[in-house]
Amino acid sequence: MAPTRDRVARVPALIVHGGAGADPVDGREELRAGIREATLAGWRVLAQDGSALDAVEAAVRVLEDHPRFNAGHGSVLTSAGTIEMDASIMEGNRLGCGAVAAVSRVANPITLARRVMDDGHHVLLVADGAHAFA
Structure with missing residues (x-):
């Protein structure tokens, strides 16, 4: 008799982190709320039978739109300001991937990176090339 494998149900997991660096004393609850909001955005996509990729994009967009995270709207300024x-x-x-770098006039870089991946002609677009693609 052939051995049987125990079947374990697969349960989706969505893990969102707000970045690395110093743990701020002030505003921790605001950051936690932002992470919860991003996680819930991803779960809403999954609950509506959306793809994992759609869920990740939705979660990252929330972080990019939040002023306290070093992404999108809350990005740290360069030395040139x-x-x-x-x-x-x-x-x-x-095995798809897409990326953008050094973009400044894009509200949600993750969505542009997704478009680069979905387009399939490039993997990484930078600065003016990324802006032209946008």
Whole structure:
């Protein structure tokens, strides 16, 4: 008799982190609320039978739109006082990836990175090339 494997139900997991660096004493609850909001945005996509990729993009967009996270709207300024943002996204089943770097006039770099991946002609677009693609 052939051995049987125990079947374990797969349960989706969505893990959102708000970055690395110093743990701020002030505003911790605001940051936690932002992470919860991002996680819930991803779960809403999954609950409506959306893809894992759609859920990740939705979660990251929330972080990019939040003023307290070093992403999108809340990005730390360069030494020249400007914003330059990077984002990348990957999809393992089809080995797809897309990224943008040094973008400054894009509200949600993760969505532009997703468009780069979905377009399939490039993997990484930088600065003016990324802005032209946008």
